[in-house]
Amino acid sequence: QSVLTQPPSVSAAPGQKVTISCSGSSSNIGNNYVSWYQQLPGTAPKLLIYENNKRPSGIPDRFSGSKSGTSATLGITGLQTGDEADYYCGTWDSSLSAGRVFGTGTKVTVL
Amino acid sequence: QVQLQESGPGLVKPSETLSLTCTVSGGSISSYYWSWIRQPPGKGLEWIGYIYYSGSTNYNPSLKSRVTISVDTSKNQFSLKLSSVTAADTAVYYCARETVVVVAATHQGVWFDPWGQGTLVTVSS
Numbered sequence: 335q336s337v338l339t340q341p342p343s344v345s346a347a348p349g350q351k352v353t354i355s356c357s358g359s360s361s362n363i364g365n366n367y368v369s370w371y372q373q374l375p376g377t378a379p380k381l382l383i384y385e386n387n388k389r390p391s392g393i394p395d396r397f398s399g400s401k402s403g404t405s406a407t408l409g410i411t412g413l414q415t416g417d418e419a420d421y422y423c424g425t426w427d428s429s430l431s432a433g434r435v436f437g438t439g440t441k442v443t444v445l
Numbered sequence: 446q447v448q449l450q451e452s453g454p455g456l457v458k459p460s461e462t463l464s465l466t467c468t469v470s471g472g473s474i475s476s477y478y479w480s481w482i483r484q485p486p487g488k489g490l491e492w493i494g495y496i497y498y499s500g501s502t503n504y505n506p507s508l509k510s511r512v513t514i515s516v517d518t519s520k521n522q523f524s525l526k527l528s529s530v531t532a533a534d535t536a537v538y539y540c541a542r543e544t545v546v547v548v549a550a551t552h553q554g555v556w557f558d559p560w561g562q563g564t565l566v567t568v569s570s
Contacts, residue, residue: 365551365552366554368554371557377562378563379539379557381556381558384554385546385554422489424555424557426553430506431503431506432503434480434492434505434543434555436492437489438489439490
């Protein structure tokens with residue numbers, strides 16, 4: 335089981351805002367950078383956010399990331415039907431020899 | 446831009462070895478970390494391991510005894526071997542470029558971008 339916990343699902347109507355939480359501990363989120371990934375149905379994950387709140391080129395500013403203590407949050411504003419996907423957080427865990435961990439994943443449904 | 450493409454058998458028999466190759470195009474395999482990540486059907490992501498272009502590796506402890514990742518810089522490829530597979534190893538296998546930043550010993554970051562399209566490997570007799 336993952337050391338990063340996400341809600342299984344969130345939903346909202348088109349145009350609304352959703353937030354996805356990623357809860358961890360001091361050995362992972364609390365002291366390390368968080369990244370977020372979008373996985374559209376049947377496709378590979380795509381990087382949305384790195385270093386807590388930075389967006390790669392081409393990612394719209396409707397997507398935002400933040401971190402507070404041992405939790406991180408992905409926000410999506412102006413929700414679109416094309417945003418319906420699974421979203422995963424990821425980070426480094428200093429207590430693990432390999433370090434790399436992903437969250438449990440959250441399904442975003444556009445009502 | 447850099448693109449990754451996985452290749453290899455889609456069906457492997459139990460107890461045999463799963464072998465996949467990731468071909469990197471549009472850029473050099475040098476100076477980066479390259480990872481394998483898998484996703485069982487309907488489940489989340491699991492990091493398998495990485496290889497640095499120089500050949501150094503690091504593996505998920507839960508798979509370490511069965512995993513070998515190698516690199517061929519002349520072909521811009523890196524490969525995954527997973528031995529003694531069982532049905533639990535059935536998954537979509539992704540390769541990805543990994544970026545690691547170290548701010549301090551206890552403050553690091555890692556992210557994966559880009560990813561290959563993934564390849565489904567089924568373990569069945």
